[in-house]
Amino acid sequence: xxxxxxxxxxxxxxxxxxxxxxxxxxxxxxxxxxxxxxxxxxxxxxxxxxxxxxxxxxxxxxxxxxxxxxxxxxxxxxxxxxxxxxxxxxxxxxxxxxxxxxxxxxxxxxxxxxxxxxxxxxxxxxxxxxxxxxxxxxxxxxxxxxxxxxxxxxxxxxxxxxxxxxxxxxxxxxxxxxxxxxxxxxxxxxxxxxxxxxxxxxxxxxxxxxxxxxxxxxxxxxxxxxxxxxxxxxxxxxxxxxxxxxxxxxxxxxxxxxxxxxxxxxxxxxxxxxxxxxxxxxxxxxxxxxxxxxxxxxxxxxxxxxxxxxxxxxxxxxxxxxxxxxxxxxxxxxxxxxxxxxxxxxxxxxxxxxxxxxxxxxxxxxxxxxxxxxxxxxxxxxxxxxxxxxxxxxxxxxxxxxxxxxxx
Amino acid sequence: xxxxxxxxxxxxxxxxxxxxxxxxxxxxxxxxxxxxxxxxxxxxxxxxxxxxxxxxxxxxxxxxxxxxxxxxxxxxxxxxxxxxxxxxxxxxxxxxxxxxxxxxxxxxxxxxxxxxxxxxxxxxxxxxxxxxxxxxxxxxxxxxxxxxxxxxxxxxxxxxxxxxxxxxxxxxxxxxxxxxxxxxxxxxxxxxxxxxxxxxxxxxxxxxxxxxxxxxxxxxxxxxxxxxxxxxxxxxxxxxxxxxxxxxxxxxxxxxxxxxxxxxxxxxxxxxxxxxxxxxxxxxxxxxxxxxxxxxxxxxxxxxxxxxxxxxxxxxxxxxxxxxxxxxxxxxxxxxxxxxxxxxxxxxxxxxxxxxxxxxxxxxxxxxxxxxxxxxxxxxxxxxxxxxxxxxxxxxxxxxxxxxxxxx
Numbered sequence: 001x002x003x004x005x006x007x008x009x010x011x012x013x014x015x016x017x018x019x020x021x022x023x024x025x026x027x028x029x030x031x032x033x034x035x036x037x038x039x040x041x042x043x044x045x046x047x048x049x050x051x052x053x054x055x056x057x058x059x060x061x062x063x064x065x066x067x068x069x070x071x072x073x074x075x076x077x078x079x080x081x082x083x084x085x086x087x088x089x090x091x092x093x094x095x096x097x098x099x100x101x102x103x104x105x106x107x108x109x110x111x112x113x114x115x116x117x118x119x120x121x122x123x124x125x126x127x128x129x130x131x132x133x134x135x136x137x138x139x140x141x142x143x144x145x146x147x148x149x150x151x152x153x154x155x156x157x158x159x160x161x162x163x164x165x166x167x168x169x170x171x172x173x174x175x176x177x178x179x180x181x182x183x184x185x186x187x188x189x190x191x192x193x194x195x196x197x198x199x200x201x202x203x204x205x206x207x208x209x210x211x212x213x214x215x216x217x218x219x220x221x222x223x224x225x226x227x228x229x230x231x232x233x234x235x236x237x238x239x240x241x242x243x244x245x246x247x248x249x250x251x252x253x254x255x256x257x258x259x260x261x262x263x264x265x266x267x268x269x270x271x272x273x274x275x276x277x278x279x280x281x282x283x284x285x286x287x288x289x290x291x292x293x294x295x296x297x298x299x300x301x302x303x304x305x306x307x308x309x310x311x312x313x314x315x316x317x318x319x320x321x322x323x324x325x326x327x328x329x330x331x332x333x334x335x336x337x338x339x340x341x342x343x344x345x346x347x348x349x350x351x352x353x354x355x356x357x358x359x360x361x362x363x364x365x366x367x368x369x370x371x372x373x374x375x376x377x378x379x380x381x382x383x384x385x386x387x388x389x390x391x392x393x394x395x396x397x398x399x400x401x402x403x404x405x406x407x408x
Numbered sequence: 409x410x411x412x413x414x415x416x417x418x419x420x421x422x423x424x425x426x427x428x429x430x431x432x433x434x435x436x437x438x439x440x441x442x443x444x445x446x447x448x449x450x451x452x453x454x455x456x457x458x459x460x461x462x463x464x465x466x467x468x469x470x471x472x473x474x475x476x477x478x479x480x481x482x483x484x485x486x487x488x489x490x491x492x493x494x495x496x497x498x499x500x501x502x503x504x505x506x507x508x509x510x511x512x513x514x515x516x517x518x519x520x521x522x523x524x525x526x527x528x529x530x531x532x533x534x535x536x537x538x539x540x541x542x543x544x545x546x547x548x549x550x551x552x553x554x555x556x557x558x559x560x561x562x563x564x565x566x567x568x569x570x571x572x573x574x575x576x577x578x579x580x581x582x583x584x585x586x587x588x589x590x591x592x593x594x595x596x597x598x599x600x601x602x603x604x605x606x607x608x609x610x611x612x613x614x615x616x617x618x619x620x621x622x623x624x625x626x627x628x629x630x631x632x633x634x635x636x637x638x639x640x641x642x643x644x645x646x647x648x649x650x651x652x653x654x655x656x657x658x659x660x661x662x663x664x665x666x667x668x669x670x671x672x673x674x675x676x677x678x679x680x681x682x683x684x685x686x687x688x689x690x691x692x693x694x695x696x697x698x699x700x701x702x703x704x705x706x707x708x709x710x711x712x713x714x715x716x717x718x719x720x721x722x723x724x725x726x727x728x729x730x731x732x733x734x735x736x737x738x739x740x741x742x743x744x745x746x747x748x749x750x751x752x753x754x755x756x757x758x759x760x761x762x763x764x765x766x767x768x769x770x771x772x773x774x775x776x777x778x779x780x781x782x783x784x785x786x787x788x789x790x791x792x793x794x795x796x797x798x799x800x801x802x803x804x805x806x807x808x809x810x811x812x813x814x815x816x
């Protein structure tokens with residue numbers, strides 16, 4: 001009997017009617033002859049409401065206490081889904097993260113799973129029960145409740161699938177799969193029937209719906225993940241290990257999708273002395289201030305002075321500027337300039353690394369469309385161009401066309 | 409350092425402002441040099457809302473699932489109180505029932521505590537922390553969450569006080585103590601400064617605010633319980649072991665209080681054959697139907713036929729009648745008649761058993777007030793008269809006056 005792990009997000013269990021609908025779906029999978037474990041998120045906006053409640057008491061709620069508070073959201077939804085299943089005649093049992101055997105470190109608010117002893121889940125499955133596990137939570141060795149951070153329920157689901165050796169982890173959400181581009185921007189964007197872990201990782205980082213850590217976990221354990229709609233019965237996208245040489249039409253296409261991001265700000269530090277230790281001097285203080293730096297570009301210079309540019313989320317710009325201006329004085333650099341109306345557009349695909357022409361196609365397509373490229377970075381499977389925020393939509397459409405990603 | 413256990417009910421932690429107020433009270437007790445453990449109920453009407461939520465999914469929610477669902481209410485309130493304490497600079501830590509060491513049987517929905525290993529609470533207290541325990545919940549030996557039933561948070565508090573060998577369990581609620589009668593009916597009702605466990609047990613059964621099982625537990629472990637107001641800083645009522653001979657004015661008064669109940673219905677089974685096994689034949693089927701029978705009166709009869717009367721809660725009358733009419737046929741009894749507009753009024757006091765005149769005073773006072781007595785039952789420390797529901801208030805006032813229980 002195949003073991004399937006299904007995961008339903010907060011929107012999918014947002015009210016009693018939706019919970020009953022989810023129960024019907026789970027029951028159908030069970031009746032189709034599978035052994036089913038399910039991971040659920042908190043109902044709708046429960047987590048946000050609990051955070052508001054905590055903040056009405058304390059400006060900086062204690063992380064250990066906040067974790068217990070937030071964990072109640074998933075306890076509520078997992079018991080309700082279990083009740084709904086029992087109501088339609090299915091043998092179902094709920095388990096908290098602790099009961100399901102999810103042991104984490106003590107990093108409250110963003111804990112990492114250190115061990116997943118799924119024995120109790122396995123026993124219940126063996127006894128013919130459907131097991132509903134509260135997502136997003138675990139427990140330390142001292143039995144203190146932790147939460148895994150946002151996106152944590154996906155991580156619970158993939159980790160459970162890995163621990164059970166499940167055939168597949170099915171992530172049901174309000175989108176019905178992974179698209180070649182955001183359909184709101186590109187009307188003929190095409191849903192991918194399959195995608196590799198690394199490609200999904202790049203897409204997930206740039207706006208798609210699964211948290212990167214859950215994809216990394218799936219890749220590590222080689223657990224296939226199906227992303228599909230909880231509302232509609234249409235095929236989703238299977239994230240799995242795609243053969244390196246790729247077979248079939250779709251995999252042969254080097255570029256698999258176009259992603260974008262808005263709200264990007266850039267800081268440029270001019271006339272930086274070009275000597276060892278400079279990068280550390282700039283970026284360590286930023287890290288200490290919890291500012292996440294994305295793209296970094298450093299131009300070589302003949303005069304032992306260089307320009308150093310990097311991007312941050314726009315909401316971090318002010319604090320990032322303060323830190324950087326402080327550093328500029330210390331290291332004897334020149335002025336600090338910033339630009340806060342940027343976005344970025346990326347093409348993603350594992351085939352790209354052996355196809356040098358891809359970058360050229362990207363740059364010339366953007367040029368023809370009149371999109372100025374402010375910065376360029378590349379990885380093995382992604383090329384990203386920082387552009388004017390107002391031109392992001394044009395750039396996405398241009399690239400989607402240039403790489404012939406659309407339907408038909 | 410004295411160990412105190414405080415318990416705050418749902419109304420006392422009903423919103424953020426009230427939670428901050430409770431935190432101030434707890435902090436004051438801590439700063440006065442005590443070691444403090446606190447038990448809290450769920451905020452306001454949380455438990456009712458969770459039950460409604462469950463019933464929107466399932467007409468008869470699975471008891472195990474319902475317990476997990478309901479237990480989240482106290483997890484929320486105990487973390488919020490902890491956050492509020494930390495916000496004002498107190499070292500505080502929350503614990504679930506499981507973490508606090510409350511092991512119960514597996515009777516979901518109305519579990520009994522089988523063991524209370526308060527070591528973790530004790531360690532936290534020893535480390536100078538205030539411990540906030542989620543009331544109403546425990547955990548089975550299989551780590552399944554259970555709830556202790558309504559009134560369970562009082563039981564948690566008293567059990568914790570007993571397990572810690574606390575000096576006192578302080579139960580804070582929306583009333584400021586135990587009165588000689590309901591002040592809404594008797595304007596000059598007087599707050600008792602102290603009361604014995606057994607007396608409180610009778611008062612608690614008849615409308616006062618603590619669940620009998622928590623009083624029984626306190627009596628068993630001889631744990632003093634202070635019932636007081638969470639809103640106002642006035643002396644409450646101390647429930648403790650009162651010396652049998654009673655010293656001082658108050659204890660010397662044989663009758664300590666007057667209680668009442670409305671919504672009482674009576675069923676009378678006429679012409680019941682007077683032979684062994686009849687009572688069991690009547691009351692076993694009622695118990696099997698989960699109908700709680702209160703007062704039972706059987707009149708002797710010369711003709712080997714007797715009348716058997718008993719009272720039930722009015723809401724149970726219809727099903728009780730069905731059961732009883734079925735039984736009547738089986739045992740060859742006569743007709744079944746019922747009366748559904750009754751109430752009862754009781755006088756309570758440990759001194760009563762050695763004072764035969766008390767009953768006579770009660771009956772003649774009611775007679776003078778024109779209150780007809782329908783049924784009478786007595787216990788060691790209580791005399792109860794079933795009367796017309798419309799005369800309950802008159803009866804309470806009459807008895808309060810007759811036994812000179814009022815102020816001055």
